[in-house]
Amino acid sequence: xxxxxxxxxxxxxxxxxxxxxxxxxxxxxxxxxxxxxxxxxxxxxxxxxxxxxxxxxxxxxxxxxxxxxxxxxxxxxxxxxxxxxxxxxxxxxxxxxxxxxxxxxxxxxxxxxxxxxxxxxxxxxxxxxxxxxxxxxxxxxxxxxxxxxxxxxxxxxxxxxxxxxxxxxxxxxxxxxxxxxxxxxxxxxxxxxxxxxxxxxxxxxxxxxxxxxxxxxxxxxxxxxxxxxxxxxxxxxxxxxxxxxxxxxxx
Amino acid sequence: xxxxxxxxxxxxxxxxxxxxxxxxxxxxxxxxxxxxxxxxxxxxxxxxxxxxxxxxxxxxxxxxxxxxxxxxxxxxxxxxxxxxxxxxxxxxxxxxxxxxxxxxxxxxxxxxxxxxxxxxxxxxxxxxxxxxxxxxxxxxxxxxxxxxxxxxxxxxxxxxxxxxxxxxxxxxxxxxxxxxxxxxxxxxxxxxxxxxxxxxxxxxxxxxxxxxxxxxxxxxxxxxxxxxxxxxxxxxxxxxxxxxxxxxxxxxxxxxxxxxxxxxxxxxxxxxxxxxxxxxxxxxxxxxxxxxxxxxxxxxxxxxxxxxxxxxxxxxxxxxxxxxxxxxxxxxxxxxxxxxxxxxxxxxxxx
Ligand SMILES: Nc1ncnc2c1ncn2[C@@H]1O[C@H](COP(=O)(O)OP(=O)(O)O)[C@@H](O)[C@H]1O
Ligand SMILES: [Mg+2]
Numbered sequence: 001x002x003x004x005x006x007x008x009x010x011x012x013x014x015x016x017x018x019x020x021x022x023x024x025x026x027x028x029x030x031x032x033x034x035x036x037x038x039x040x041x042x043x044x045x046x047x048x049x050x051x052x053x054x055x056x057x058x059x060x061x062x063x064x065x066x067x068x069x070x071x072x073x074x075x076x077x078x079x080x081x082x083x084x085x086x087x088x089x090x091x092x093x094x095x096x097x098x099x100x101x102x103x104x105x106x107x108x109x110x111x112x113x114x115x116x117x118x119x120x121x122x123x124x125x126x127x128x129x130x131x132x133x134x135x136x137x138x139x140x141x142x143x144x145x146x147x148x149x150x151x152x153x154x155x156x157x158x159x160x161x162x163x164x165x166x167x168x169x170x171x172x173x174x175x176x177x178x179x180x181x182x183x184x185x186x187x188x189x190x191x192x193x194x195x196x197x198x199x200x201x202x203x204x205x206x207x208x209x210x211x212x213x214x215x216x217x218x219x220x221x222x223x224x225x226x227x228x229x230x231x232x233x234x235x236x237x238x239x240x241x242x243x244x245x246x247x248x249x250x251x
Numbered sequence: 252x253x254x255x256x257x258x259x260x261x262x263x264x265x266x267x268x269x270x271x272x273x274x275x276x277x278x279x280x281x282x283x284x285x286x287x288x289x290x291x292x293x294x295x296x297x298x299x300x301x302x303x304x305x306x307x308x309x310x311x312x313x314x315x316x317x318x319x320x321x322x323x324x325x326x327x328x329x330x331x332x333x334x335x336x337x338x339x340x341x342x343x344x345x346x347x348x349x350x351x352x353x354x355x356x357x358x359x360x361x362x363x364x365x366x367x368x369x370x371x372x373x374x375x376x377x378x379x380x381x382x383x384x385x386x387x388x389x390x391x392x393x394x395x396x397x398x399x400x401x402x403x404x405x406x407x408x409x410x411x412x413x414x415x416x417x418x419x420x421x422x423x424x425x426x427x428x429x430x431x432x433x434x435x436x437x438x439x440x441x442x443x444x445x446x447x448x449x450x451x452x453x454x455x456x457x458x459x460x461x462x463x464x465x466x467x468x469x470x471x472x473x474x475x476x477x478x479x480x481x482x483x484x485x486x487x488x489x490x491x492x493x494x495x496x497x498x499x500x501x502x503x504x505x506x507x508x509x510x511x512x513x514x515x516x517x518x519x520x521x522x523x524x525x526x527x528x529x530x531x532x533x534x535x536x537x538x539x540x541x542x543x544x545x546x547x548x549x550x551x552x553x554x555x556x557x558x559x560x561x562x563x564x565x566x567x568x569x570x571x572x573x574x575x576x577x578x579x580x581x582x583x584x585x586x587x588x589x590x591x592x593x594x595x596x597x598x599x600x601x602x
Contacts, residue, residue, distance in 0.1 A: 052482070054478070054481075054482075073481075073486070074481040074482060075481050075484045075485055075486050075487070078481075078482065078483065078484035079484050083482075084482060086479075086482075090476055090478060090479045090482070091476070091479065092472060092475050092476055092479065093475075094475065095475075103468060103469070103472050103480075103483065104483040104484075106465040106468070106469065107469070107480075107483045107484045107485050108483075108484065111465040112465055112466060112469045112485055112490070113465075113466055113490075113493075114464055114465045114466055115460070115461050115464050115466045115467070116460050116461070116464050117460060117463045117464045117465075161479075161483060164483075165483060165484060
């Protein structure tokens, strides 16, 4: 097994008396497609927030590619390849789909400080944006304002922005939420194909999909890791069955 | 507090009518692509400047004042309209620029106008850097309060530092050398007008290019969705500080131009009412649209001049009335009206 690209050590977060992350030791290897599952309010989104720096942990540390990034800002972690999408769309709604991606590409290429326009560069970046949109089947929508898109498509723009940042680690917070269930499979397939050269951690509620696509699964309940393992191991784990999967949820 | 400034949210109907232009004009959503109105206003303002230069001898001094207000308005629009930073204390940078060239001239004999302009910009930029670090830690109402606080502090310092500033009597005895060693400031204000106009043109070109650059768009991105900008790797705080400094420098240059063209600096250049007025101007023109701010500055300054001449006692009443009408009937400012007029023409053409 190769060295983990992302790790947490004894990661803890309390909101007052409420513990939402409890002593979490987690690791993610390059090239893996891993799922994070757990009931609503288990602390999945908070875990992603802790990893990316949107929320500061009470104690413990986050290690990215061997470097302790716990004290680093959100943007510093992004620059190091730790990229996320949001459970609720956080897009630039009055911009077009392509412009949303271009904004991210500009930052990625270090153009964000460039105070003068450059038409030739612009064309290159535009082409790159459309190449990314193409991968998600969004290119016909490139010129539309984000808010004109159906919610399901908007979810894909979230992912397109993330891809523009060339992540080493991609954290997807319920990317399929709001996408018609007939299409979620295709989305996950697209994402899975990306995973060959990056590590993906996906939060997803559809257990059929999770068990079909994930190479590893982490089960989070009340802020604590209940179990980690391959889909087979998780499906046969008695504790998981009784606490989470057993509650009439599939698998 | 309910939306003190009409923010620039593209109108649905507008964005639909612009659909056809979408392919060629990127970033229309960022309010930079509505080139139609911008172009119309640019042409009108250009013609007005030319006409004033050729036939408006009596208005040269007023026109210089308009140009100065336009630069000041641009500096505030970059901050408020584009980056979404609120300020009710921007006169501090305008005033500091004015005092910088005034004091440089009176105390140190620095009378060369162009280098003095740069000096003013640099001094205001320094104050912008120092206060910006603190101002940008807060948001919304807190931010507004801090900008006001710093402005009143500096006002009071200027009031007390009589030996340096002349206090309430103002700074007397300012000397300004001919521009480029050739053009003496004359009593008709021809030099003043052409000089301020030239600086204005440079500033407008700079601002227009900047708002179309990746940097300018990142500012709008921060205004629209700060967390998302962080999540794509933007150092939001530093980006905002940089525009705060640029804006302060431009305001300082505007203030310096006022000092140079009137060869006098009074405490009013630091006064709170000036900070309020410039914010009104930006809102009046249409925040987040450079050409809106420029139009707002022209309309406001001319109205103020006319009204205060016609009705010296009650001109604020008429001004208030004008503003109320604009806010009620053109919530996106004057440039929003221009947008609507153009859209009307286009739909007529299409029909
Ligand atoms: N900023 C916050 N302050 C207080 N409680 C919070 C905050 N953010 C999340 N929580 C709480 O933490 C728990 C976990 O939330 P979340 O991470 O969103 O769960 P999940 O994504 O697994 O549904 C919830 O009980 C939520 O109310
Ligand atoms: Mg969640």
